[in-house]
Amino acid sequence: MxxxxxxxxxxxxxxxxxxxxxxxxxxxxxxxxxxxxxxxxxxxxxxxxxxxxxxxxxxxxxxxxxxxxxxxxVDVCQSGLMICRELHDKLFEHQKEGVAFLYNLYHKKRQGGILADDMGLGKTIQIIAFLSGMFDAGLVRSVLLIMPVTLVNNWMREFANWVPGIRVKVFHGTSKKEREQNLEQIQRRTGVLLTSYQMVLANWEQLSNLDGQPFLWNYVILDEAHKIKSPSAKTTKSVYGIPAVNRILLTGTPVQNNLRELWALFDFACQGSLLGTAKTFKMEYESPIMKAREKDATLGEKALGLKISQNLMAIIKPYFLRRSKGEILKLNSERSVCLTGEERDYIALEMPSLPRKNDFIVWVYLAPMQEDIYRNFLSLDHIKELLMTTRSPLAELTVLKKLCDHPRLLSAQACANLGLEVSEYSEPTDQSTLSMTQDIKRVSDKLLIEESGKLVFLVALLEKLQEEGHQTLVFSQSRKMLDIIEHILTKRSFRLMRVDGTVTCLAEREKRVRQFQMDKSYSVFLLTTQVGGVGLTLTSATRVVIFDPSWNPATDAQAVDRAYRIGQKENVVIYRLITCGTVEEKIYRRQVFKDSLIQQSTGDKKNPYRYFTQQELRELFTLEDTTSSATQLQLQSLHATQRNSDLELDEHIAYLHTLEMFGISDHDLMYTCETGQEEEEEEAEDDEAHQYIEHRVKKAQELVQLESQLKDKKYQKSRYL
Structure with a gap:
């Protein structure tokens, strides 16, 4: 029939x-x-x-x-993948293109790839739509989706909302019997199994077998895939142990610190068949690209780095898709200008335009007592000896970072030795959070503020923002710092909400987020950067304070995106507090260096402006002029006239200048300047130099191709043994 x-x-x-x-x-x-x-x-x-x-x-x-x-x-972007029209018509145009990209990986028999869209562009729905089409076409049976534990409930809700016809089970929780039943049901029938990185670490062998025989998943998909950026980490090794025909990685931050992380992601996604070994990649790609990013690099080094990075982009392009919010909004704007009549109705399906974002670095002063302690610490013989050895300075740098935030973040013994007014507040050992809070209350809030230049600025800022009716997110890497801020703001009758690592129940986190989103009487939400920076939507907030900068620029970017994402209706202002002349200023310079590497290596910018020399990045254990910022002055000279503003923001900036701070810089204008690459290449590339560069690029590509082919043959052989 x-x-x-x-x-x-x-x-x-x-x-x-x-x-x-x-x-x-x-x-x-x-x-x-x-x-x-x-x-x-x-x-x-x-x-x-x-x-x-x-x-x-x-x-x-x-x-x-x-x-x-x-x-x-409907055929998604003429890719050949058919998905339900009801679902298709709810996707933004860039999301449809993402679904087509994922299907193209499958159709062209590529073993995996990376969807690296900027945070807030809907990577979750792109995966769900893709899997919906694949299940409907009978092209997949079993999918394992691994994510941070905080995102499990979110993925469950999204599957239920968008494609309730797909069987979705969870491999998580305390019930071992329930986990086993859910796993077996997906393996024997069809569907998607959601689990966390922690569960994979402890149960990867169980996830890799059925009835004592190896089980091959059609897809293993990793959300927040930068969790496997370190190949030697136990979590990475456990994820590698789960066999799959195809692998997809989702991350808004494919490079966080160095290019080796990018190699690690592609090595997993493409199962070793793309970028060769880590050793060869470092020598042939990472080293020349890193060297070219330094401001004091020679013309030849810059030209070589540019060619090598272009070659790297050409290799990964078929397996890699990354779009930024700015790029999507600009494209949508250009499309809408060209449309008329019925076509203009179609543009309504595009991603809603986001309001303006102004991302400021606020250069604040150390309090007099902070500066004295900081200088005394740097003068210790211990520090001088450290600079003469190859030992990691991490512990000492951590002390300096704490001093920039508040001296009372040090241990109780250190506080006593420094002569701070009586307080037993110290690093948590056997004490509860309640007892630590009681310790803070022994010190007056006035004194706590005076001991930290950042707090002097923060309290004045938050009082102004509360007066204007704004809701503000305040991020810190330290729970102790949040304790101090909470104590001070409570004394001033602020209505607060808070989420940190002590709030382990996902339902409680979601309850607090809902309350803050719905109740405008909450003026401040206190969050730790690691916990609050992932998986939360807090678009009711229009102001974000990063109290202490992270070594990893992606960490701070994720925190900012809790407020600046789809659903935000008002202009957003970010304040990153950095103390002048201290280790924090050097950390920020490192962030800029890393970001320039990311911009060039992932295709956002071909040749972003080189701000700092390598020597400047090394000078961590010095204290420069604490009454001014050389970084602020440099950025001011480059970007002062480029700020996107209005009368209201101008008045607010004028108010900021009345507070205790040196000045502000526009973080969001970074990389609006590009190096004149054509001029540099022309100067650098005489015939001999040109031949050398071409030889290096060809050699690099041939090496990784050869190694990748060998690894791919070994992998294919192992699958049939």
């Missing part, structure tokens, strides 16, 4: 669709609720053959009538 019906169709495309529909019907693949309800309306006939014919015709008319309202499936 099916063959007869197919023969009656004229369009080859329609034939292909009808064949797919029949296959789907025979496989009894789950569909959407809407579609199932329509099929159930078929009334039984006396003749069974009439029943079969009626069912086939009803099903095909639902799925294949392209000329009417009954057209239920």
């Amino acid at each position: 099916a063959a007869v019906i197919i023969a009656k169709t004229k369009s080859p495309g329609r034939v292909k669709q009808r064949q797919r529909a029949v296959v789907q019907m025979e496989q009894k693949t789950p569909k959407t609720r809407k579609r199932s309800s329509k099929v159930h309306k078929i009334q039984p006939k006396e003749n069974p053959m009439e029943d079969v014919q009626d069912a086939e015709e009803k099903l095909m008319s639902l799925a294949l009538d392209k000329d009417g309202d009954g057209d239920e499936f």
Whole structure:
């Protein structure tokens, strides 16, 4: 019967669709609720053959009538992947392109890839839409989706909202029996299994087997995939142990510190078949690219680094998709200008335009007592000896970072030795959070503020923002710092909400987020950067304070994106507090260096401006002029006239200048300057230099290709053993 019906169709495309529909019907693949309800309306006939014919015709008319309202499936961006029209029409244009990219990886038999869209652009829904089409077409049976534990409930909700017809189970929680049942159900039948990195670490062997035999997943998908940026980490090794035909990585921050992290992600995603070994990649790609990013690099080094980075981008491009918010919004704006009439209605499906964001570095002063302690610490013989050895200075740098925030972040013994007014507040050992809070209360809030230049500025800022009706997110890497801020703001009758590592219950976190989002009387939300910077949507806030900068620029960027994401209706202002002349200023310079590396290596910018020399990045153990910032002055000279502002923001900036601070810089204008690459190449590339560069690029590409081919052969062989 099916063959007869197919023969009656004229369009080859329609034939292909009808064949797919029949296959789907025979496989009894789950569909959407809407579609199932329509099929159930078929009334039984006396003749069974009439029943079969009626069912086939009803099903095909639902799925294949392209000329009417009954057209239920759409080819996504002409990629060949069909997804439900109801789902397709809810996707933004860039999300449809992302779904097509994911299917193209599968269609061209690439073993994996990376979807690295900026945070807040909907990587979750792109994966869900892709899997919906793959399950409907019968191209996948079992999918393992691994994520941070805080995101498990979010993924469950999104699957239920968008594609309730797909079976989704969770491998998490305290019930071992329930976990095993859910795993077996997905492995034996079809569906998606959600689990966390912690669960994979402890149970990767169980996830890799069924009835004592190796189990091969159709897809292993990692959310927040930068969790496996270190190849030697236990979590990374456990994820590697789970066999899969295809692997997809999701991350808004594909490079956080260095290019080796990018190599690690591609090594996992492409199963070793793309970028060769870590050793060769470091020598042939990372080292020349890193050297070229330094401000004091020679013209030859800059030219080589540029060519090598271009070659790297060419290699990874088929496996890598990254779009930024600014890029998408600019593209949408250009499209809308060209559209008229009915076409303009279509643009309404594009991502809603985001309001303006102003991302400021606020250069604050150390309090007099902070500066004295800082200088005394640097003068210790211990520090002088440290600079003469190769030992890691991390512990000493941590002390300096704490001093920049507040001296009382040091241990109780250190505070006593420094002569600070009586307080037993110290690093948590056996004390509860309540007892630590009681210790803070022994010191007056006035004194606590006077001991930290950042607090002097922060309190004045928050009082002004509360007066203006803004809700503000305040991020710190330290729970102790949040304790101090909470104590001071409570004394000043602020209504606060807080989430940190002590709030382990996901339901409680979500409850606090909902309360803050719905109740405008909460003026401040205190969050630790590591916990609050991932998986939360706090678009009711229009102001964000990063109290202490992270070594990792991506960490701070994730925190900012809790407020500046799809759903934000008002202009957003970010304040990154950095103390003049201290280790924090050097940390910021390192952030700029890392960001320039990311901009060039992931294709955002071909040749971003080089701000700082390598020597400047090394000078961590010095204290420069604490009454001014050389970095602020440099950035001011480059970007002072480029700020996107209005009268209200101008008045606010004028207010900021009345507070205790040196000045502000526009972090969001970084990399608006580009190095004149054509001029540099022309100067650097005489015939001999040009031949050398071409030779280096060719050698690098040939080496990684050869190593990748060898690794791929070993992998393919292992799959059939």
